[in-house]
Amino acid sequence: MAFKTIIEDGIDILVAGAGLGGTGAAFEARYWGKDKKIVIAEKANIDRSGAVAQGLYAINCYMGTRFGENNPEDHVRYARIDLMGMVREDLLFDMARHVDSTVHQFEEWGLPLMRNPKTGAYQREGRWQIMIHGESYKPIVAEAAKKSADKVFNRICVTHLLMDESKPNRVAGAVGFNVRTGNYHVFKSKAVIVAAGGASNIYKPRSVGEGAGRVWYAPWSSGSAYGLLIGAGAKMTQMENRIVLARFKDGYGPVGAYFLHLKTYTQNCNGEEYESNWWPQLQEMVGKEYLDPEASHRTHRPIPTCLRNHALINEVNAGRGPIHMITMEAFQDPHLEEIGWHNFLGMTVGQAVLWAATDVDPKNENPELTTSEPYVMGSHATGCGAWCSGPEDISPPEYFWGYNRMTTVEGLFGAGDAAGGTPHAFSSGSFTEGRLAAKAACKYIDDGKAEGIRVTDEQIERRRAEIYKPMEHYRVYRNEITAGSVNPNYINPRQGLDRLQKLMDEYCGGVTVSYMTNEKLLNIGLKKMKIFEEDLEKIAAENIHELLRAWELKHRHLTSEAVMQHTLFRKETRWPGYYYRGDVMKVDDENWHVLTVSRRDPETGEYTMEKAPCYHLVEA
Amino acid sequence: MPTFVYMTRCDGCGQCVDICPSDIMHMDSVVRRAYNIEPNMCWECYSCVKACPHNAIDVRGYADFAPLGHSVRVQRDEEKGVIAWRIIFRNGEKDMTLLAPITTKPWGQAIPQLADEAEPSQEMRDSQHLYNEPKYIRLDDGGLHTLESNGLKLKEGVYY
Ligand SMILES: Cc1cc2nc3c(=O)[nH]c(=O)nc-3n(C[C@H](O)[C@H](O)[C@H](O)COP(=O)(O)OP(=O)(O)OC[C@H]3O[C@@H](n4cnc5c(N)ncnc54)[C@H](O)[C@@H]3O)c2cc1C
Numbered sequence: 001m002a003f004k005t006i007i008e009d010g011i012d013i014l015v016a017g018a019g020l021g022g023t024g025a026a027f028e029a030r031y032w033g034k035d036k037k038i039v040i041a042e043k044a045n046i047d048r049s050g051a052v053a054q055g056l057y058a059i060n061c062y063m064g065t066r067f068g069e070n071n072p073e074d075h076v077r078y079a080r081i082d083l084m085g086m087v088r089e090d091l092l093f094d095m096a097r098h099v100d101s102t103v104h105q106f107e108e109w110g111l112p113l114m115r116n117p118k119t120g121a122y123q124r125e126g127r128w129q130i131m132i133h134g135e136s137y138k139p140i141v142a143e144a145a146k147k148s149a150d151k152v153f154n155r156i157c158v159t160h161l162l163m164d165e166s167k168p169n170r171v172a173g174a175v176g177f178n179v180r181t182g183n184y185h186v187f188k189s190k191a192v193i194v195a196a197g198g199a200s201n202i203y204k205p206r207s208v209g210e211g212a213g214r215v216w217y218a219p220w221s222s223g224s225a226y227g228l229l230i231g232a233g234a235k236m237t238q239m240e241n242r243i244v245l246a247r248f249k250d251g252y253g254p255v256g257a258y259f260l261h262l263k264t265y266t267q268n269c270n271g272e273e274y275e276s277n278w279w280p281q282l283q284e285m286v287g288k289e290y291l292d293p294e295a296s297h298r299t300h301r302p303i304p305t306c307l308r309n310h311a312l313i314n315e316v317n318a319g320r321g322p323i324h325m326i327t328m329e330a331f332q333d334p335h336l337e338e339i340g341w342h343n344f345l346g347m348t349v350g351q352a353v354l355w356a357a358t359d360v361d362p363k364n365e366n367p368e369l370t371t372s373e374p375y376v377m378g379s380h381a382t383g384c385g386a387w388c389s390g391p392e393d394i395s396p397p398e399y400f401w402g403y404n405r406m407t408t409v410e411g412l413f414g415a416g417d418a419a420g421g422t423p424h425a426f427s428s429g430s431f432t433e434g435r436l437a438a439k440a441a442c443k444y445i446d447d448g449k450a451e452g453i454r455v456t457d458e459q460i461e462r463r464r465a466e467i468y469k470p471m472e473h474y475r476v477y478r479n480e481i482t483a484g485s486v487n488p489n490y491i492n493p494r495q496g497l498d499r500l501q502k503l504m505d506e507y508c509g510g511v512t513v514s515y516m517t518n519e520k521l522l523n524i525g526l527k528k529m530k531i532f533e534e535d536l537e538k539i540a541a542e543n544i545h546e547l548l549r550a551w552e553l554k555h556r557h558l559t560s561e562a563v564m565q566h567t568l569f570r571k572e573t574r575w576p577g578y579y580y581r582g583d584v585m586k587v588d589d590e591n592w593h594v595l596t597v598s599r600r601d602p603e604t605g606e607y608t609m610e611k612a613p614c615y616h617l618v619e620a
Numbered sequence: 621m622p623t624f625v626y627m628t629r630c631d632g633c634g635q636c637v638d639i640c641p642s643d644i645m646h647m648d649s650v651v652r653r654a655y656n657i658e659p660n661m662c663w664e665c666y667s668c669v670k671a672c673p674h675n676a677i678d679v680r681g682y683a684d685f686a687p688l689g690h691s692v693r694v695q696r697d698e699e700k701g702v703i704a705w706r707i708i709f710r711n712g713e714k715d716m717t718l719l720a721p722i723t724t725k726p727w728g729q730a731i732p733q734l735a736d737e738a739e740p741s742q743e744m745r746d747s748q749h750l751y752n753e754p755k756y757i758r759l760d761d762g763g764l765h766t767l768e769s770n771g772l773k774l775k776e777g778v779y780y
């Protein structure tokens with residue numbers, strides 16, 4: 001095929017994926033590495049890419065130390081209880097102690113932050129959330145990254161990381177292709193910061209047909225942050241900890257501002273409060289340590305998100321759905337009504353479209369809520385991602401191997417969804433993690449750790465052949481059939497995605513089985529996953545756009561397999577409401593108060609699983 | 621759909637093609653105008669709608685749950701730094717206009733050129749500080765939080 005090979009050599013820091021994590025990394029890298037060559041490779045257009053493409057109405061992670069509101073350790077306590085104990089507290093504390101400086105800069109750059117007219121502090125939506133007019137959040141942070149990088153390559157789908165051939169387990173750059181020209185791009189780089197985002201669409205969504213793109217996390221979030229790292233043999237953690245979200249039905253409109261700022265609440269179909277009915281039964285499952293409604297009430301310690309999902313799911317299964325969000329009271333106040341609508345327009349326009357289309361005016365009618373299909377991401381209320389080193393002044397030895405946010409592959413860093421065990425970072429925390437990773441990557445290079453990197457033409461050619469194989473496969477087998485998409489020699493990316501979603505849904509606790517799975521199901525699922533992997537070798541791409549979808553699917557596949565392996569390994573139900581292991585329906589702190597760590601052998605595809613200690617930095 | 625392009629308004633400028641995060645706005649080679657090639661990968665994010673200089677792109681809610689006859693239109697003005705929305709319900713009973721700021725500063729000008737900043741000292745490099753810290757953390761004299769400064773210590777890891 002007549003695609004050119006374009007080699008970008010002598011890069012110091014390559015940022016793969018420039019959403020919130022990647023823009024933070026590119027920005028900060030310029031300060032610590034003034035003379036360094038910083039390059040961004042982004043799948044879409046950096047101005048509107050990633051989860052924040054359409055904007056956000058709140059920054060969900062801000063301490064407000066400046067206003068005497070919270071300290072980093074408070075945030076660690078909060079994230080820890082929300083995740084049923086399982087977090088990397090060193091990484092969380094580190095993110096939290098820097099995040100305010102990120103937010104203060106955003107304001108200086110022109111992001112409109114709302115202020116509380118009485119106190120002068122930022123307008124709080126909840127204890128950790130502040131309200132913004134964030135429609136242009138992404139273009140603003142993109143400006144910062146563009147000003148800092150030497151070059152920005154838009155529309156490059158990064159498919160693989162390059163590995164150093166003079167030293168095992170050291171990164172040497174990345175390769176990919178331009179989704180518009182088809183050209184093959186090679187980036188030789190001393191360090192790589194992966195911030196390519198979490199995974200939507202690995203589970204069968206509730207939406208079907210034309211609407212299949214209406215998922216909670218953006219449909220272009222292809223799990224590349226995980227696919228790239230797993231493919232390079234980096235260790236991953238907490239991949240079983242996927243998230244299910246309670247959202248407005250069909251539109252997936254956010255509920256945070258509704259609950260926290262507009263003071264709306266939920267009821268079952270009979271107009272009753274239902275959550276507390278489920279606490280006694282649930283307390284037996286998870287123990288008083290994780291669910292103590294009385295103490296929660298006294299101390300304002302929140303009830304973990306997953307447990308609130310559990311109540312919603314079970315109430316619906318008991319035949320008392322739908323669950324309604326009671327908006328009719330709050331919306332009588334015109335100011336609150338306006339905030340309610342802006343909340344969607346600033347970040348989930350589809351919800352406004354839905355209500356306009358179905359004549360649901362939340363002022364006169366209480367809208368329905370439901371739970372979403374599961375997602376895999378490491379920056380929201382979940383901690384999936386790479387097993388990364390922490391900062392030197394906080395981390396215990398098991399968590400520290402020299403450079404902050406460096407994965408177990410040398411010179412390879414992660415931020416945002418890519419970094420594991422750091423939930424509740426959200427947008428501001430992801431940007432902050434990018435900054436932390438960038439400083440550490442500069443240090444790694446200055447310490448001479450990236451000397452003598454070698455990438456042979458053989459490696460570059462091998463990857464080239466691999467990348468275009470789906471197009472080659474299509475060319476060879478296309479004419480065996482008359483017309484249409486049914487071919488005995490291949491499946492196309494959409495057909496592959498449908499298969500993956502069905503597999504994950506039915507065997508790994510998706511929405512059609514009420515988030516239930518067990519060891520038997522997982523073992524069958526893993527077997528089918530291996531066969532699916534064989535078929536992925538025969539995926540066919542009719543054009544470059546389909547080639548993009550083919551590689552997204554391959555990254556989704558690697559992500560999904562890791563989710564299954566982790567779910568099988570952790571023999572307990574740690575997060576009821578996110579998923580259930582039907583064969584072990586209890587939290588088992590005695591055996592499983594640990595972080596799970598996996599590694600996929602890049603050569604054989606074999607998984608090794610281990611337990612890692614869960615250190616607590618602060619008293620509860 | 622969910623986005624679609626009005627034939628008479630589009631002039632094929634390509635701005636929507638340039639911006640779509642999902643790579644699904646493409647040019648039709650026959651009529652030389654843009655269209656959505658893969659509606660089931662559209663997030664209704666409105667990035668293309670906002671980018672189109674001719675208001676040629678509209679959204680028709682997802683066919684699997686949204687009835688016809690509604691309208692959510694938008695205009696984003698970078699110079700004035702505002703965005704305007706108009707929402708019209710299907711039954712015509714609600715017709716709302718909402719306005720919001722998108723930036724408080726002219727684009728790009730408030731973002732520091734980090735290459736022009738003074739070279740960080742070795743002490744800064746060895747510290748845990750990021751750019752503009754500690755000042756930017758609290759905007760007062762307070763320094764970076766450490767475990768010691770906050771009276772914390774690592775409790776032993778739990779390992780079973
Ligand atoms: C609906 C929704 C609501 C949210 N609400 C809030 C909120 O109110 N407040 C808040 O603070 N946070 C919120 N979040 C969370 C926040 O958006 C994420 O935490 C954050 O964006 C994660 O940053 P990231 O850099 O890891 O991923 P992203 O920002 O998604 O960036 C990933 C980037 O990688 C690129 N990419 C992907 N694959 C490749 C590849 N193969 N090659 C090259 N580039 C690639 C993508 O195009 C993208 O630009 C919300 C998220 C969603 C989806």
Ligand code: SF4
Pocket residue numbers: 623639640641642643644645656661662663664665666667668669
């Ligand atoms: S609404 Fe968003 S995803 Fe859909 S076509 Fe436009 S830019 Fe692309």
Ligand code: SF4
Pocket residue numbers: 625629630631632633634635636637653654671672673674675676677
């Ligand atoms: S931006 Fe508007 S005018 Fe330009 S190609 Fe797209 S639809 Fe047509």
